[in-house]
Amino acid sequence: MAAAGAALLLLAVCLLTGYAAATVLLVALLGFFGPADLTLGSSLGTTGPAVVGTAIAALTLIPTTALARRRRATTAAVKAH
Numbered sequence: 001m002a003a004a005g006a007a008l009l010l011l012a013v014c015l016l017t018g019y020a021a022a023t024v025l026l027v028a029l030l031g032f033f034g035p036a037d038l039t040l041g042s043s044l045g046t047t048g049p050a051v052v053g054t055a056i057a058a059l060t061l062i063p064t065t066a067l068a069r070r071r072r073a074t075t076a077a078v079k080a081h
Contacts, residue, residue, distance in 0.1 A: 006030060010056070017063040030056060 009030050016022040042048050 010059070013060055014063055017060070017067060023060065027056070027060065 009026055013023055013026045013030075016026065044051055
């Protein structure tokens with residue numbers, strides 16, 4: 001159940017990256033319902049939650065970077081005309 005909830009939260013983070021407040025809320029919810037409990041019992045042991053948190057933070061940068069590049073390209077195109 002926790003894995004399904006975490007997957008839904010990650011999907012919501014990907015879809016709502018344009019809304020800062022929603023993204024912050026969803027990342028916070030991942031802390032409560034995320035896969036950290038599952039990783040404690042994995043082969044990663046006590047470093048599991050840190051690895052998962054780092055991976056989630058890195059994955060949230062992908063759509064953020066894409067949005068920033070898109071806005072920069074749009075701004076440059078507007079200035080060129």
